[in-house]
Amino acid sequence: TPPSPDPLRDDNCANGCAETSTGSSSRRCTRTPRGGIAAELAEDVRRHLANEPLSARADSFWYRADRFVRRNPIGVAVACGVLLLVLAFSGALAVQLRKTETKRAEAVMAQKRAGVLLNISLKLMEAAGLSSSSQRNDREKLETLEEVLLTIKDLPPTDQAQVSNRVGFVIDQLGFHQEAARTLHEAKTLFETISQIDPRMYARLLNNRGLNAIHRGKPQDGEELVREAIEVLDTAPLPHPSDRAKMRTNLATALDNQGRQEEAEKIFRKVLATKRDLFGTRHIEYAVTLNNLGQLLIRQRKLEEAEPLIRQAVRIRRDSLGADHSWVATTLINLGVLQLERGDSTAAVEDFREALQIRRQSFSIENPNLSRAMSALGYALLIRGSEQDLIEAETLLREAHAVHAASEGPTHFHTLVMQRNLAAVLLARGDLQDGNQHAKEALDGFLQVYSHDHWRIADAESVWGLALLRFGRIREAEPLIRRRRDLYAISARAPPGT
Numbered sequence: 001t002p003p004s005p006d007p008l009r010d011d012n013c014a015n016g017c018a019e020t021s022t023g024s025s026s027r028r029c030t031r032t033p034r035g036g037i038a039a040e041l042a043e044d045v046r047r048h049l050a051n052e053p054l055s056a057r058a059d060s061f062w063y064r065a066d067r068f069v070r071r072n073p074i075g076v077a078v079a080c081g082v083l084l085l086v087l088a089f090s091g092a093l094a095v096q097l098r099k100t101e102t103k104r105a106e107a108v109m110a111q112k113r114a115g116v117l118l119n120i121s122l123k124l125m126e127a128a129g130l131s132s133s134s135q136r137n138d139r140e141k142l143e144t145l146e147e148v149l150l151t152i153k154d155l156p157p158t159d160q161a162q163v164s165n166r167v168g169f170v171i172d173q174l175g176f177h178q179e180a181a182r183t184l185h186e187a188k189t190l191f192e193t194i195s196q197i198d199p200r201m202y203a204r205l206l207n208n209r210g211l212n213a214i215h216r217g218k219p220q221d222g223e224e225l226v227r228e229a230i231e232v233l234d235t236a237p238l239p240h241p242s243d244r245a246k247m248r249t250n251l252a253t254a255l256d257n258q259g260r261q262e263e264a265e266k267i268f269r270k271v272l273a274t275k276r277d278l279f280g281t282r283h284i285e286y287a288v289t290l291n292n293l294g295q296l297l298i299r300q301r302k303l304e305e306a307e308p309l310i311r312q313a314v315r316i317r318r319d320s321l322g323a324d325h326s327w328v329a330t331t332l333i334n335l336g337v338l339q340l341e342r343g344d345s346t347a348a349v350e351d352f353r354e355a356l357q358i359r360r361q362s363f364s365i366e367n368p369n370l371s372r373a374m375s376a377l378g379y380a381l382l383i384r385g386s387e388q389d390l391i392e393a394e395t396l397l398r399e400a401h402a403v404h405a406a407s408e409g410p411t412h413f414h415t416l417v418m419q420r421n422l423a424a425v426l427l428a429r430g431d432l433q434d435g436n437q438h439a440k441e442a443l444d445g446f447l448q449v450y451s452h453d454h455w456r457i458a459d460a461e462s463v464w465g466l467a468l469l470r471f472g473r474i475r476e477a478e479p480l481i482r483r484r485r486d487l488y489a490i491s492a493r494a495p496p497g498t
Contacts, residue, residue, distance in 0.1 A: 138369075223251065229247050249271050
């Protein structure tokens with residue numbers, strides 16, 4: 001028979017009881033009471049419904065965070081939104097600060113670049129004689145321009161190319177044609193490094209190189225370069241009419257220097273009309289074409305038409321640039337040539353003396369612009385022909401020929417003209433040996449430059465013929481002198497010694 005229930009037994013023990021250590025039949029509960037389990041379960045249910053962490057689940061940061069988010073979805077969403085706004089604002093602020101710093105750096109560089117270019121522009125104007133502080137000689141101006149070329153190394157390639165082009169042009173205007181050729185070649189090299197070249201800028205470079213070739217006694221090369229410049233200019237989006245007018249002026253000059261006067265005259269007249277419309281009749285650009293067209297008309301013996309053009313060019317340049325500017329001297333030389341063609345050698349001597357005086361103030365002794373003025377005066381003195389005139393003419397022409405041959409070469413057109421004039425002076429003074437030598441050398445040089453039927457060949461032959469005549473070699477001299485007379489009758493020409 002089973003024992004009766006032990007009055008000490010705890011019926012709340014869920015899983016049985018362990019005996020006591022005394023071995024008696026009484027027991028002690030070692031498990032959670034059934035009432036505790038239910039309470040914990042109820043508590044977890046409540047926690048689950050309230051999105052709180054459960055005691056029956058392993059604890060972790062992410063678990064508690066998940067519960068917290070579930071309990072506070074709106075607050076967490078608002079907080080996240082605020083955080084995103086803060087992050088976005090911070091990011092935008094950082095980007096803006098970087099942009100601001102970049103723009104500040106770019107502004108500093110742009111300001112520095114603008115300062116450099118402004119300084120360069122002022123120096124170019126000074127070197128070209130277009131500023132009030134330009135009373136320096138050509139060598140000092142050349143040194144200034146060489147300094148300019150050293151200051152552009154940190155500029156962008158486009159700026160370097162444009163500045164080099166402009167510097168080369170001014171150097172050429174100063175009369176340093178070989179130095180100008182090198183600078184313009186460097187500008188061409190710089191342009192070739194630019195991926196997208198501005199057609200207008202490149203056309204200006206070609207035009208300047210063409211003008212430089214003309215000044216170096218290579219009018220055919222000049223013509224090719226200027227024609228190419230006009231073609232390139234036509235590809236520019238908005239080619240400026242003044243650029244085309246300047247280029248066509250140089251094209252006409254190249255044709256004129258090749259003896260193609262009719263072609264040159266047509267172009268000069270069209271350019272003159274264009275410049276009148278663009279600049280008016282008091283502008284120095286208008287004076288450039290007046291001077292060039294007048295010079296051409298002198299060679300065509302259209303003296304009545306040429307004189308008002310030349311005199312107007314002198315007035316414009318004096319008014320715009322001052323009486324002592326070298327461009328005034330250039331036009332005075334053309335006026336002197338006109339006076340020679342009219343037979344007024346005294347008036348020509350006066351114009352040439354004034355031109356030479358102006359150029360002595362502007363150019364050093366080795367400058368070809370100065371030697372050409374000396375040669376012009378020497379020729380006028382030869383034509384006037386007094387004994388004192390011939391002595392002065394020989395001094396001027398010896399120096400002019402030596403300087404020009406050293407700077408521009410012995411076969412340059414102007415060098416040969418000077419040698420021809422020197423030969424004529426020496427023969428007039430009775431120095432037959434030296435005169436004959438210079439006459440023969442001048443003729444040989446002209447034969448390298450012109451075709452045999454060119455009037456300058458006949459002119460040089462006539463001077464040599466005069467030398468032969470003085471030596472009594474009449475039969476050799478006569479055909480040379482006669483050919484000059486016959487060819488002059490059918491050719492458009494300048495006075496032989498100019």
